[in-house]
Amino acid sequence: MLSNQKKMTKSKLFLTAFLVMVMLLSILGRMPAIAIGAAKHYTELEFPPLLKLDLPEYTRFQLDNGIVVYLMEDRELPLISGRALFRTGSRLEPENQVGLAGLTGTVMRTGGTSQHSPEQINQLLEQKAAAVETGIGGTAGSARFSCLTEDLTEVFGLFAEVIREPAFIEEKLDFAKQQWQGGIARRNDDPQSIAGREFRKLIYGRESPYARTVEYETLNNISQADLIDFYGKSFHPENMILGIVGDFNIKQMRSLITEKLGDWQPSSKPVKPPLPKVTQAEVGNIFFVEQPQLTQSYIQMGHLGGKLDNPDYTALSVVNSVMNGLGGRLFNKIRSRQGLAYSVSAYWSANYDYPGVFVAGGQTRSDATVPFIKSVQEEIERIRTQPITQEELKQAKDATLNSFIFNFQDPAQTLSRLMRYEYYDYPQDFIFRYRQELEKITATDVQRVAQKYLQPEKMVTLVVGHQEAIQPPLSSLGNGMKITSIDITIPEPS
Numbered sequence: 001m002l003s004n005q006k007k008m009t010k011s012k013l014f015l016t017a018f019l020v021m022v023m024l025l026s027i028l029g030r031m032p033a034i035a036i037g038a039a040k041h042y043t044e045l046e047f048p049p050l051l052k053l054d055l056p057e058y059t060r061f062q063l064d065n066g067i068v069v070y071l072m073e074d075r076e077l078p079l080i081s082g083r084a085l086f087r088t089g090s091r092l093e094p095e096n097q098v099g100l101a102g103l104t105g106t107v108m109r110t111g112g113t114s115q116h117s118p119e120q121i122n123q124l125l126e127q128k129a130a131a132v133e134t135g136i137g138g139t140a141g142s143a144r145f146s147c148l149t150e151d152l153t154e155v156f157g158l159f160a161e162v163i164r165e166p167a168f169i170e171e172k173l174d175f176a177k178q179q180w181q182g183g184i185a186r187r188n189d190d191p192q193s194i195a196g197r198e199f200r201k202l203i204y205g206r207e208s209p210y211a212r213t214v215e216y217e218t219l220n221n222i223s224q225a226d227l228i229d230f231y232g233k234s235f236h237p238e239n240m241i242l243g244i245v246g247d248f249n250i251k252q253m254r255s256l257i258t259e260k261l262g263d264w265q266p267s268s269k270p271v272k273p274p275l276p277k278v279t280q281a282e283v284g285n286i287f288f289v290e291q292p293q294l295t296q297s298y299i300q301m302g303h304l305g306g307k308l309d310n311p312d313y314t315a316l317s318v319v320n321s322v323m324n325g326l327g328g329r330l331f332n333k334i335r336s337r338q339g340l341a342y343s344v345s346a347y348w349s350a351n352y353d354y355p356g357v358f359v360a361g362g363q364t365r366s367d368a369t370v371p372f373i374k375s376v377q378e379e380i381e382r383i384r385t386q387p388i389t390q391e392e393l394k395q396a397k398d399a400t401l402n403s404f405i406f407n408f409q410d411p412a413q414t415l416s417r418l419m420r421y422e423y424y425d426y427p428q429d430f431i432f433r434y435r436q437e438l439e440k441i442t443a444t445d446v447q448r449v450a451q452k453y454l455q456p457e458k459m460v461t462l463v464v465g466h467q468e469a470i471q472p473p474l475s476s477l478g479n480g481m482k483i484t485s486i487d488i489t490i491p492e493p494s
Helices: 002-032 100-110 118-127 147-162 170-186 191-204 216-219 222-236 249-262 312-323 329-337 364-387 390-408 409-424 430-438 443-453
Strands: 059-062 068-073 079-086 131-136 140-150 240-246 284-290 296-302 342-349 357-365 460-465 483-485
Touching: 002 249, 059 249, 068 249, 068 409, 079 147, 079 409, 100 131, 100 140, 100 170, 100 222, 118 131, 118 147, 131 147, 147 249, 147 390, 170 216, 170 222, 191 284, 191 296, 191 357, 191 460, 240 249, 240 409, 296 364, 312 329, 312 342, 312 364, 312 390, 312 430, 312 443, 329 342, 342 364, 357 364, 357 443, 364 443, 390 409, 390 430, 390 443
Parallel strands: 068 240, 284 460, 284 483
Antiparallel strands: 059 068, 079 140, 079 240, 131 140, 296 357, 296 460, 342 357
């Protein structure tokens, strides 16, 4: 009996194995044939040209009260999201109230409205897996919402209510201040953050709206009345650009927007304050932040950059590609060949309406600090004075063009770009002009802009590290550079 059972078990196992083999052969038979041969080097791979990209269809209109609206349908999922931009920013806050804009943007949402308490808003949104958020950054204010299609009317109503009727409850202001105070207390914990923060102060100036930092004292100077006043100066319909994308009907959405926002009255005294002026604060020389616990140095070196509307911006983006990335000059020489860096980069960055920075640097062990700085300087000088090869040009342009497609990953991203162009008064086809210009860039163009815009004589160098461990010392860089220590002690409130 036992022997018969063993035979039956073996038969079943054999039958199962046979069926699995038949299924595998069947699947493999349907797969396309794979050519077997030597693997090609990545430089030998050929790819078809990028497809032409067109903007998705969208609708733009303006309400009578001045609100500019962009609508873009996307029926793939039953979701709707929207974003509003407001002409404001922390660069407009008083010097003795740094943090006012950020607090206003936070408490605008957390502080409830004239119709709903913060707890009621939170509960309503949680029940619908929806979101409404607000914030104010350096150059703009924003408000966002997201929800299921079926919840649009109620969620958009809350979104409009938060924008138009914030209560700025003092309890929530106090809580937001406590969070900011915690951030101040911890701001010197991360050496990379120290380097970025202090480098911006060297470039723009310690008191510049583009570099100053929130302190305990400036937070103490901010009251509930200040939030209400700052909000009242900027949050008006004529200062608002609204974009919505998702599963909706254009006509019905337009009607909803008009119902919830159309009766919002524009300001009787619209004010457009001038933008802060920008000049480079420090030129040349070396600055040092002592952090004795570190075994490596964090380095940033550079000077004031430019804006996105610079006619040479496209060629400068190719300079960035030549210098950076896995195949870039800095990575190949300083990290791979010389072994001097954990990370290294150099970018001529730009902003929409005020100058950005050219910044080079990275992280290296303490005893490699001076060789690292010299090597970065050499590579900057080399791209300024020697033409790049045609191979480098091709690789840089291909990398830039191939990354171009990521500007259009989804309709929401495209709509956000259109809104930014409107906000900063750029042409709506700016991104396409960029691609057209990029395809025409030559090696001569690259050297010309590198020589013009990368300016070693204006570069300021910042090192965050342990001075005793930096051997040879920073003074060995020579050229009569002055080395100045920066005190990053956090001021206590008076």
